Amino acid sequence: xxxxSQDPRHKITKRGQNVTFRCDPISEHNRLYWYRQTLGxxxxxxxxxxxxxxxxxxxxxxxxxxxxRPKGSFSTLEIQRTEQGDxxxxxxxxxxxxxxxxxxxxxxxxxxxx
Amino acid sequence: ILxxxxxxxxxxxxxxDSTNFTCSFPSSNFxxxxxxxxxxxxxxEALFVMTLNGDEKKKGRISATLNTKEGYxxxxxxxxxxxxxxxxxxxxxxxxxxxxxxKGTSLLVTP
Numbered sequence: 001x002x003x004x005s006q007d008p009r010h011k012i013t014k015r016g017q018n019v020t021f022r023c024d025p026i027s028e029h030n031r032l033y034w035y036r037q038t039l040g041x042x043x044x045x046x047x048x049x050x051x052x053x054x055x056x057x058x059x060x061x062x063x064x065x066x067x068x069r070p071k072g073s074f075s076t077l078e079i080q081r082t083e084q085g086d087x088x089x090x091x092x093x094x095x096x097x098x099x100x101x102x103x104x105x106x107x108x109x110x111x112x113x114x
Numbered sequence: 115i116l117x118x119x120x121x122x123x124x125x126x127x128x129x130x131d132s133t134n135f136t137c138s139f140p141s142s143n144f145x146x147x148x149x150x151x152x153x154x155x156x157x158x159e160a161l162f163v164m165t166l167n168g169d170e171k172k173k174g175r176i177s178a179t180l181n182t183k184e185g186y187x188x189x190x191x192x193x194x195x196x197x198x199x200x201x202x203x204x205x206x207x208x209x210x211x212x213x214x215x216x217k218g219t220s221l222l223v224t225p
Contacts, residue, residue, distance in 0.1 A: 004157075033212055042120075042203050042215035043158070056212055091157070100146045102160030103213065 002026070004106035006092050012112045013082055020078045021109045025094030032075050033103060034067055035091040043091055049075060050097060082113045120204055120216035127194050127223055134190045135219040137204035141185035146207040149178055149189055152218070153200040161189075161202075194223040 005024045013019050025032045030051050035043035046065065047057045051072035064082075069075040079086055089110050093103040119138040127133050139147065146165045152158040162171045167182040175192045191198055201220045205213035 035215075040217065042118075042205075042217045045212050045214055048212045093158075099207065100163050100165055102148060102163050103150075103158075104160070105157040107157045 004092055004094050004104050006090075006106035006109050008109055009107065010110045010112075012114065015084060015113055016081055018078065018080045019082060019111065020076050021090055021092075021111075022074060022076050023092030023094075023106060024074045025092070026104055027073075028096070029094035029104070030072065030097050031095045031101075032069055033093045033095075034075070034077050035093065037089045037091060037108075038087075046077070046090075079111075082111075084113050087111055087113045118204065118206060118214060118216035120202075120219050122219060123217065124220040125222070127221070129195060129223055129225050131194050131223075132190065132192045133194055133221065134188050135202055135221075137187045137189070137216060139185050139187075139204075139206040141182055143208040144182050144185075144206060145209055147180055147182075147187050148205045148207060148213060149187070150203040150205070150215075151200045152203060158203060191221075194221075196223050196225055199223050 007022045033048040034046040037043045045058050047067050049069040052069050064080045067077045089108045091108045093105045095101040095103050121136050148163050149161040150158040162178045164180040169180040171178050178189045180187045199222050201218040203215050203218045205215045
């Protein structure tokens with residue numbers, strides 16, 4: 001069981017720079033989710049894919065955020081022109097398509113914007 | 115987006131104490147209720163996925179109940195151990211929407 005992997009584990013960047021994170025889901029999972037977690041909060045939903053289709057995107061997500069899953073396997077999350085408020089843990093999760101399937105999370109990418 | 119409330123926000127108990135937390139959610143359009151445990155420096159791990167009103171699930175010393183009519187779930191830990199220290203998250207699932215998590219209950223169990 002290779003689990004969900006995320007890269008990098010940590011990223012420090014200067015305000016205004018672009019960053020990209022990668023998530024490799026469990027191979028047989030066709031759903032992939034991105035969440036963001038800040039101190040004292042639960043994971044906040046950003047977006048999710050079923051295969052290569054992006055089915056839902058949070059209204060809280062600014063235009064600076066974009067996610068792709070071009071071949072229905074790995075996914076990337078890009079943040080353009082980073083701001084200090086973007087500092088957070090970015091979590092990726094995958095699941096089977098069935099309703100009631102639990103999410104399997106990666107270890108996350110910790111972003112610090114200075 | 116489903117509004118999810120978890121209480122208490124944090125809890126500190128002694129080893130051997132039993133404890134419980136609450137998750138409240140809207141009862142409309144309900145499909146399932148998920149519970150996750152998130153230990154420091156690890157990724158969130160699924161504990162239970164519950165669907166039916168009156169459902170009760172158990173995993174070792176941890177159990178959960180579900181009331182879909184009134185929109186709440188309880189998580190119980192019997193005889194808490196230091197390794198139970200973690201944040202416990204709940205997330206209701208409704209049709210066509212991704213899981214929306216509560217803020218969690220942070221549990222600290224001291225020897």
